[in-house]
Amino acid sequence: MTPAMNDPPVSDPPRMAAFARGALLRCPACGRGSLFRGWFRMHDACGRCGLPFTREQGFYLGSIYINYGVTVIVTGGLYALLVAGFGTSHETALAACLVVAVALPVVFFRHARSFLLALDGSVNRHQQPAGATGDSQEKHLASLTADDGRAGCAMGVSLALILLFGLGMAVVTILFTTGMNDKPPRHPDEIDLR
Numbered sequence: 411m412t413p414a415m416n417d418p419p420v421s422d423p424p425r426m427a428a429f430a431r432g433a434l435l436r437c438p439a440c441g442r443g444s445l446f447r448g449w450f451r452m453h454d455a456c457g458r459c460g461l462p463f464t465r466e467q468g469f470y471l472g473s474i475y476i477n478y479g480v481t482v483i484v485t486g487g488l489y490a491l492l493v494a495g496f497g498t499s500h501e502t503a504l505a506a507c508l509v510v511a512v513a514l515p516v517v518f519f520r521h522a523r524s525f526l527l528a529l530d531g532s533v534n535r536h537q538q539p540a541g542a543t544g545d546s547q548e549k550h551l552a553s554l555t556a557d558d559g560r561a562g563c564a565m566g567v568s569l570a571l572i573l574l575f576g577l578g579m580a581v582v583t584i585l586f587t588t589g590m591n592d593k594p595p596r597h598p599d600e601i602d603l604r
């Protein structure tokens with residue numbers, strides 16, 4: 411179905427604008443159309459500028475990596491904050507992180523997809539997304555060359571940094587807390603956060 415074109419298409423928005431629109435779950439190209447029609451269901455295309463949201467098979471698998479990275483950073487930071495900052499016991503902090511690790515990917519699902527779309531739009535500038543030109547999927551994929559290589563490298567480096575961050579947080583927390591075992595918590599009232 412062809413979407414109603416209320417606004418002219420904006421093919422190359424500024425990168426920061428594309429990510430700001432992504433944070434608002436809006437079309438990265440025009441910032442007006444909404445991406446989702448439900449918690450998990452996306453519109454096929456932007457209702458305002460016509461940018462296709464439906465991409466080649468497997469495209470949105472990339473959002474899993476974004477979701478994973480955010481979950482690692484948030485749970486790692488939360489654990490360190492609870493244990494080192496508030497003197498929470500390891501068991502309580504671990505339980506809290508477990509709840510967050512299960513809930514956050516669901517809560518962040520839409521934003522992970524939205525940011526991936528914004529990333530794709532800002533990396534593959536000057537290129538029409540699959541479906542926009544009527545070309546076959548193979549022809550479209552063949553047209554994506556250097557930019558996608560760079561994007562893949564950037565994604566790999568980001569994932570490596572996130573992994574290092576997670577490991578670093580774990581090491582720092584262990585070192586910090588093993589040195590605190592003998593001392594009583596500073597705020598006994600804050601131990602049990604529930």
Ligand SMILES: [Zn+2]
Pocket residue numbers: 437438439440441442443456457458459460461
């Ligand atoms: Zn749009």
